[in-house]
Amino acid sequence: MVEGAQTRIESPGEGRERLLARVSRASLFKGSVAVLGALAGAAVGGAELAASAGSGGSAATDREILTYGLLIERLQAAFYAAALAGGQLTGEARQFAQVVGADEQAHVSYLSAALGSSAGASPRFRFGDSATDPAKFIATAISLEETGLGVYNGQAISLTPKTLAAAARVVSVEARHAAWARAIAGKDPAPVAVDVPITVAQAKQTFKPFIVA
């Protein structure tokens, strides 16, 4: 389904695709040592945003990570709202947009409440036909959900335990969204045995085309 569109949308993440393929091969055919190697690499990659923080985490680091999480949730909520407003989705894709859009809106409220006055205003987003064209919608949804999940997984190790527990309630829901979107596109919902984190730098490349200001 629309491989061309998906390749274009996911092109900033080509490194991730290679990494996924590597971990997949490692986890399936080379056993535990390779899986652990991949996990160790993943942990290193995830330290990026909180590089200046101590190993125990801090309130400042928590806030920094949740602020980026809020941007992701706002972007996703806006994407599904735009997709539904376009009125062209039908069947399971439409149900997906409705259910997942409501989830993302709930996540926006949850993170906004956690951040309080430091939440700040949302940027404006522009999705064009990536949201409204049924052929492009699912490919874009997969890209946004996989990227959001990958960032959460990478950053979560730097959170304080209490904030990690709160964030984890959102993370697995993002994983369910990613899996569901993949299923609708006819792809395996869980392509690898361990999910590989995505760096914030990679995520910014994926999100950049959709952020106006």
Next chain:
Amino acid sequence: MPESDPVFLKVDDFDVDGAVREAFERMPQHTRSGFLGRAAAAGAAALGVVAAWPDLASAQPQSSDTKILNFALTLEYLQASFYTEAEQIGALRGALAHQAHVVGMHERAHVKAFKQLLGPAAIKEPTFNFHGVTENPDAFRSTAVAFEDLATAAYKEQAPLIKSKSYLAGALAIHSVEARHAAWIRRLAGFLPAAHAFDDPLSDAKVVQIVNSTHFVTLRDPQTSMKAKPRFTG
């Protein structure tokens, strides 16, 4: 799935407790009584089953991370054994057979990873008896939904308790894969893959209680049993 054929997945939530109860009730009567008979012969059934779990409150000199990893390993043993058996029996077809094949590979990879991490401290694999659930596509589907939602909730509870950053990174990377598995099988069962905006954690005590209610865990490795003290003795 054709766009012209709207699919409306059930909005009702999946009842994990109900599913495992149903799976047990679905067992052929002779299997059930046979199992209970064997368990009774082996001693108190409840004690035998509970003893199959790593003792999370053990006074043994193992770190809290080791206990958590062994708890995770036990859940992975359970799932890997379930999918492997279902695939070997071969009663599943189509999308369900593919799900069992791929998810089974993942769960076996998780088992290997935890065993490698734990080394000699790794708990031995218990003996499982799935009582025919792996031979019946409907029972398999319900049980798989229950297992995957349960595993997701179990990892979510344990992850913030992990002290080592590298173990934590590994647990998180598996936590979200279990959530993908849950979404996958829920969709095949006709349920919303993401039924709620937030997934809640589940305590290890509650997870053990739910799994024990299935009577799938029948015997702990004798060597490991020797080291564990019974949980229900005064």
